[in-house]
Amino acid sequence: MNHRKETQIGGKPFIVETGKLAKQANGAVWVQLGETVVLATAVCDKKPKQDLDFFPLSVDYREKLYAIGKIPGGFFKREGRPTESEILSARLIDRPIRPLFPKGFKNETQVFVWVLSADREHDADVLGITGASLALNISDIPTSELIAGVRVGRIDGQFIANPTYAQKAESDIDLVMAASQESVIMVEGEANEIAEQDMVAALDFGHQVIRDIIAVGKEVVAAVGKQKMELILTDYAELDQRVRDLATEGIAKALQIQEKQERQESLQNVKESVLEQLVEETTEPAEINRIKEVIHDIEKDLMRRQVIEKGIRLDGRKTDEIRDISIEVGLLPRAHGSALFTRGQTQALAAATLGTKIDEQRIEGLEGDFWKSYMLHYNFPPFCTGEVKPMRGVSRREIGHGNLAERAIKPMIPSDQIFPYTLRIVSDVLESNGSSSMATVCAGSLSLMDAGVPIKNAVAGIAMGLIKEGDDVAILTDILGDEDHLGDMDFKVAGTQNGITAFQMDIKIQGISREIMTRALQQAQEARLFVLQKMKEVLPEPRENLSNWAPRILTIRIPVDSIGTVIGPGGKTIREIIEKTGATIDISDDGTVTIASVEPQAGEAAAKIVRELTAAVEIGSVYTGKVKRILKFGAFVEILPGREGLLHISAIDNRRIERVEDVLKIGDEVTVKVIKVEDGKIDLSRKVLLNRDKPESGSERDQRPH
DSSP states (O other), rough: OOOEEEETTEEEEEEEEESSSTSSSSEEEEETTTTTTEEOOOOOOOSOOOTTOOEEEEEEEEEEEEGGGGOSSSOOSSSOOOOOOHHHHHHHHHHHHHHSOOOTTTTTTEEEEEEEEOOOOSHHHHHHHHHHHHHHHHHHSSSSOEEEEEEEEEETTTESSOOOOOHHHHHEHHHHEEEOOOOOEEEEEEEEOOHHHHHHHHHHHHHHHHHHHHHHHHHHHHHHHHOOOOOOOOHHHHHHHHHHHHHHHHHHTTTTSSSSSHHHHHHHHHHHHHHHHHTTTTHHHHHHHHHHHHHHHHHHHHHHHHHHHHHHOOOOOOTTTOOEEEHHHOOOSSSEEEEEETTTTTTEEEEEEEEOGGEEEEOOTTOEEEEEEEEEEEEEGGGGGGGOOOOOSOOOHHHHHHHHHHHGGGSSSOOOTTTOOOOEEEEEEEOSSSHHHHHHHHHHHHHHHHOOOOOSSSOOEEEEEEETTEEEEEESSSSSSSHHHHHEEEEEEEEOOOEEEEEEEESSSSSSSSHHHHHHHHHHHHHHHHHHHHHHHHHHHHOOOTTTSSSEEEEEEEOOOGGHHOOOOOOGHHHHHHHHOOEEEOOTSEEEEEEEEHHHHHHHHHHHHHHHHHHOOTTOOOOEEEEEETHHHHHEEEEEEEEEEEEEGGTTOOOOOGGGGGGGGGTOEEEEEEEEETEEEEEESSSGTOOSSSSOOTTTOOOOOO
């Protein structure tokens, strides 16, 4: 049955429609804001995969280039594998909907979000969150409740729901959130050093907008929602009790071990012992998976109880205690900047590289094409957790964590006018036991400072956790990997001493209250300032000088109509300058010339040639040039690189001469004065300078070509 609901969200037309497209999917929804449209579909298998020990959910977000009337580039002329932007949007949708499925549901489920139209004003990712939840809720796929997404911006202190791209450029906050009617489930974004209370206010504003969207969604679900499929769960009560009897004591002892590897080895021994004792009773894959699940649940329950009742964590720390931190900078001799940041058993090695404009990355997207001059790449090799895994390219997780760290440092990057470099940070995680993305923020910030990049402030990050049992709540600072896995929240907050620059929160329970969020932010602020102080003790500010191996960049401006002169026919002139000096040269359409070289003198030499090529030749100026050609009526003298003037035979000497060769020959240096400039043609005279002890004063100057 076709159903359409139209309303206003944030003063903009918001449309939800279902029953017209993709009717064979379990659920399909058209969501539109302005003229940006997404189609969200949800499909699941009819039978569960009981042999799996995880919920097989996949979420894909794809942008169709016909949405902006564009044909894809490349040989095949069709959309290829997902871009980083699409992967990040897919993760943005996946994270808030994953906790909504009931425990034990193992039917393979796929959610697709396709961008069908883009007005180049509104982002489609938040529409994807709303659309995915609606598609699931109107379908027969079991989900617990309806959620929605919204993007929040702020201009001049006023919050804006789903800001346009132009408004985002002026905003000091870019926050994406997903929430149910009652509580926040997921938060991600960046900000320009905002205060903690401002973030809470942004969440309050966004949550109210989400409630308005959910009200629309509930009407649609009430009108067309299908009856949910029956969730058939096998009764494992007897098996569960057998596992608990065999495993609880051993797990409790293992959890007293504070060292990660030793603790995990002990837990693995318990698991293998229980499986060995029960393998004679069952060989069914589903029952073996159930045994593993119960062992996991026992570990989870015991860990949480220890934190709530005793305030003691797996590694013996108190809830607000940070692990030991060690920092080293400048450890890579040839990298432009480097830093090793170690916090407990989490270690990130960051290297900063300074490049030129030719190193910028071109990004093509629905919002338009642009060049990116700052990037952070995050790598998570399997050895960092002591595991053996195949390396098959960059994972979605690596892209997501790298993007979070990149956004955390981005507000501190100096503008091109101040520091015209392309910057790349590579963070290689060498050890991981919780919050490697926040270690990357710290190491990345320090590597830039070590390279001499004049960032505004150092940036640090911390990951917060949550254990909530009824009314009992414990907020954990600097969480371990197991605390992330067994806890209820992973809340990463990065920023400077002045405020927050990036954040990401995922909730595994139905949501958290405003009070818990406020407490977590306050505790995170205290931890961030502590880490920043540790960083300051090692490197208080960016180094005064760049690395000896970093390029030196000069920027000069030339008249736009002189760009062709510098480039030359077919690029001949600019190639000659590059070959002669060893510098690299980039020329923008506005006449900005960027010259880069490792050796400062090479850049200065290239800049001098460019200046001379584009210098205005004025009447009365005196030059010492070189004779390039001789004709019957005179000689052509190169007074500046690539700039020749005519020295007529009558202006060569103060006496009459029959042949130019009587006075000059090719290659001679000759001092001449400009007597006429017209339509790009330059007339010179040597005669007016003869019998003079020195050049005339005023505008006359002696210049030699190079």
